[in-house]
Amino acid sequence: MLKGANRINHIDISPNGNKYAFLHRWTYEDKQFHRLLVGDLSSGKLKNIISSSIVSHFYWKGDIRSYHIVRDAVDGVDYILHLAALPSVPRSVKDPITSNEVNVVGTLNILNAAKEA
Numbered sequence: 001m002l003k004g005a006n007r008i009n010h011i012d013i014s015p016n017g018n019k020y021a022f023l024h025r026w027t028y029e030d031k032q033f034h035r036l037l038v039g040d041l042s043s044g045k046l047k048n049i050i051s052s053s054i055v056s057h058f059y060w061k062g063d064i065r066s067y068h069i070v071r072d073a074v075d076g077v078d079y080i081l082h083l084a085a086l087p088s089v090p091r092s093v094k095d096p097i098t099s100n101e102v103n104v105v106g107t108l109n110i111l112n113a114a115k116e117a
Helices: 067-074 089-094 096-116
Strands: 005-013 019-028 031-040 045-051
Touching: 067 096, 089 096
Parallel strands: none
Antiparallel strands: 005 019, 019 031, 031 045
16 A cells, blocks of 8 residues: 555535535655646546646735736646635625625636636
């Protein structure tokens, strides 16, 4: 049996619950590996979109509400897994403008930047 450390993170589930995506990272013999998988519960299929042999991960620190930051972040990428959100209902009631800007305007920034990339 192979020994190593496994981690699954960045889990994203579609609104209807049928599709999901997650990042699987593992180490084995002092080497690190990762792959992005998407699954379809209705068909039972799991597809490897990217793996450590063909992709590098970059992390950008910035405000999703700034189109120019988002545009720079997606320049030259093949896939975007958008997980940025303010998912708190109490927070959205307390500060609806910020919640709208992040969740709606931020998502529009991602979509427009992806279209132009």
